Amino acid sequence: MLIDTYSKKIFNLAYRFAGSYEEAEDLTQEIFVKLHHSLFKFDVEKNFTAWLLTLSRNHLIDRYRKTKWEKTSRDSFDEHHLSADERFNPEEGILQRETKRMVWDGLKQLSPDTRMVIILRDIQGKSYDEIAEVMDLPLGTVKSRVNRGRLQLAKTLKDKREVLHGTL
Amino acid sequence: MAPCEGIEHLLPSYLEEDLSPQERRDVETHLESCPACRTLLALLEETALSLADMPELEPPHSLKEKLYCIPAGKRITFAFSDFLRRPMVQPVMAAASILFILFSIYTVHPRRQEINRAVDREFHRGVRAVSQVYAKAESWTSSLGEHRDTVLDTLKKIGLFGQGKGE
Numbered sequence: 001m002l003i004d005t006y007s008k009k010i011f012n013l014a015y016r017f018a019g020s021y022e023e024a025e026d027l028t029q030e031i032f033v034k035l036h037h038s039l040f041k042f043d044v045e046k047n048f049t050a051w052l053l054t055l056s057r058n059h060l061i062d063r064y065r066k067t068k069w070e071k072t073s074r075d076s077f078d079e080h081h082l083s084a085d086e087r088f089n090p091e092e093g094i095l096q097r098e099t100k101r102m103v104w105d106g107l108k109q110l111s112p113d114t115r116m117v118i119i120l121r122d123i124q125g126k127s128y129d130e131i132a133e134v135m136d137l138p139l140g141t142v143k144s145r146v147n148r149g150r151l152q153l154a155k156t157l158k159d160k161r162e163v164l165h166g167t168l
Numbered sequence: 169m170a171p172c173e174g175i176e177h178l179l180p181s182y183l184e185e186d187l188s189p190q191e192r193r194d195v196e197t198h199l200e201s202c203p204a205c206r207t208l209l210a211l212l213e214e215t216a217l218s219l220a221d222m223p224e225l226e227p228p229h230s231l232k233e234k235l236y237c238i239p240a241g242k243r244i245t246f247a248f249s250d251f252l253r254r255p256m257v258q259p260v261m262a263a264a265s266i267l268f269i270l271f272s273i274y275t276v277h278p279r280r281q282e283i284n285r286a287v288d289r290e291f292h293r294g295v296r297a298v299s300q301v302y303a304k305a306e307s308w309t310s311s312l313g314e315h316r317d318t319v320l321d322t323l324k325k326i327g328l329f330g331q332g333k334g335e
Contacts, residue, residue: 003232008224011225011227028235033238080225100222103219122216122219147177147180148177151179153215153219155208155211157214158208
């Protein structure tokens with residue numbers, strides 16, 4: 001039941017955070033092991049999804065600090081996303097796809113906390129209140145981190161485009 | 169014109185329509201005359217669209233199979249480790265560890281025969297001491313029995329049991 005409901009969500013969170021498909025598999029497994037160990041601590045009056053996301057966030061950031069995935073590069077965007085994107089239409093826009101590639105690569109340049117809030121807010125569409133609960137941060141701090149991350153990604157996109165146009 | 173640095177950090181909130189009316193007016197006035205910030209705003213919009221449109225991946229089937237295997241294996245480990253962590257069990261575990269260490273020392277000790285003899289001697293000495301105490305207690309009981317009638321008569325006479333009054 002838990003696996004059917006949450007494995008996809010957790011796997012995607014781990015993949016977007018770590019950027020490596022194999023790493024995301026390992027991380028998802030570790031998070032579910034932790035979940036089974038900690039399930040008895042869950043307060044039934046609280047929101048389970050937020051609780052699980054907090055547990056996942058803690059694990060992902062702890063693992064990041066211990067292993068520093070940045071030493072290894074992120075998977076290429078096309079490697080797994082191309083087959084997953086059923087809406088992809090070659091005529092729809094090569095530029096849009098290129099933008100997605102650059103934004104995906106740009107995620108690795110964000111600090112782990114900033115990357116996590118960007119994933120929760122802009123990819124998973126969580127509210128600021130939910131993110132504040134998951135990250136255990138004040139609402140204002142979450143908003144400023146999201147804004148900082150967005151600006152950083154937009155500037156990375158600009159730099160990458162300039163490099164691309166410079167080489168053409 | 170307000171400097172770009174003062175406006176840049178407001179642009180993400182401007183897109184989300186999360187600014188006060190005054191801040192909004194400041195941003196719009198700045199944008200009218202600043203192509204660099206207009207470009208940045210367009211890049212922010214593109215970034216937001218790209219992130220929102222990231223396709224969700226299906227986890228591999230092999231991963232789900234591994235996840236289904238977790239509960240059974242891990243719950244047993246958890247239950248046992250949880251039992252060992254109970255405060256009540258810890259003194260027992262400590263005592264068992266000490267006994268185990270003593271037994272290990274005994275089994276590998278080169279003068280084990282002497283230890284056996286010493287333990288045997290001390291054991292028998294203990295048994296002898298206990299039997300002596302027991303024998304002494306028995307002799308006191310029998311001597312008390314001999315004087316029982318005399319003691320009871322005396323007690324009756326002084327009326328300790330309330331019978332002396334009638335006599």
